[in-house]
Amino acid sequence: MLQEFLVQNWHWALLALASGLWWLIETIRSATDTSRVTPAQAVIMVNRQDAVLIDIRPEADYRKGHLPNAISIPADRIPEDRKLEALRSRHLILYCDSGLRSATACKKLRAAGFPHVYNLEGGIAAWQKAGLPLESETQRKKK
Numbered sequence: 001m002l003q004e005f006l007v008q009n010w011h012w013a014l015l016a017l018a019s020g021l022w023w024l025i026e027t028i029r030s031a032t033d034t035s036r037v038t039p040a041q042a043v044i045m046v047n048r049q050d051a052v053l054i055d056i057r058p059e060a061d062y063r064k065g066h067l068p069n070a071i072s073i074p075a076d077r078i079p080e081d082r083k084l085e086a087l088r089s090r091h092l093i094l095y096c097d098s099g100l101r102s103a104t105a106c107k108k109l110r111a112a113g114f115p116h117v118y119n120l121e122g123g124i125a126a127w128q129k130a131g132l133p134l135e136s137e138t139q140r141k142k143k
Contacts, residue, residue, distance in 0.1 A: 035106060036121040039130040042093050045118070051091035056105050057124075065134040067095065067127060078105045079112035088114055095120035095127070 006013050037045065045051035046069075053070035055062045062072040073081045075096070092114065094102040102119045109117045120127065128134065 035110075035118055036099075036103075037093060037118045038121055039127045039132055042118075042120055042127075043132070045091055045093060049091050051093050051118075052087055053120075054092055054094045055124075056094055056096050056102050061097075063137045065124075065136050067124065068133060068135050070095075075101050075105050079108050079114070084109070084114070089116075091116040091118065093118045093120055095123050097123050098125055099123040 042051070042053070046053065053067045055066045055070045055072050056075040056078060057066075057072075058074055059072055062070075066072070071083065073083060078084070092109065094105050094109075094117065096102040096105075099119055099122050102123060106117045106119045122129070124134070
C-alpha cells in the first residue's frame with residue numbers, strides 16, 4: 001500500500017525528502033555557524049567585548065533609525081571604506097534590514113582579512129522584535 005502510494009505520488013515523496021534534508025542541513029549549519037549572533041548576543045558583545053555595530057543599509061535608512069551607537073558604512077563601500085581599517089582588530093557586528101545583505105558583507109570583510117566579523121541574525125527587524133531600542137540622527141544630535 002505504501003509502495004503503491006509512493007509510486008503514484010513520487011513527486012510529492014521527493015519533495016518531502018528534499019524539504020526534510022534542507023531542514024536538517026539548515027539546522028546543523030545554524031548550530032555550527034558562530035558568525036551569526038542574535039540581538040541578545042550582540043548586546044553582550046557590545047558591553048563585554050566593545051564590539052562595534054555597523055549599519056550597512058543606505059545612509060538615508062541609517063538616519064531614520066539605527067542601533068544605538070552604530071556607525072554607517074553602506075554595503076557598496078565594504079571593504080574599501082577607510083573607517084574599517086581602524087576597526088580591523090575589533091569585533092564587528094554588521095546588520096541590515098533582515099540579515100541577508102549583511103551576511104554577504106561579512107564574507108567580504110573576512111576575505112579582506114578581518115578576523116572578528118559577525119552578522120546580526122534577522123537584522124534590524126529582529127532587533128526591534130526583541131524590544132531593543134533604536135536611535136535616529138535627531139536623537140543623537142540632542143545628546
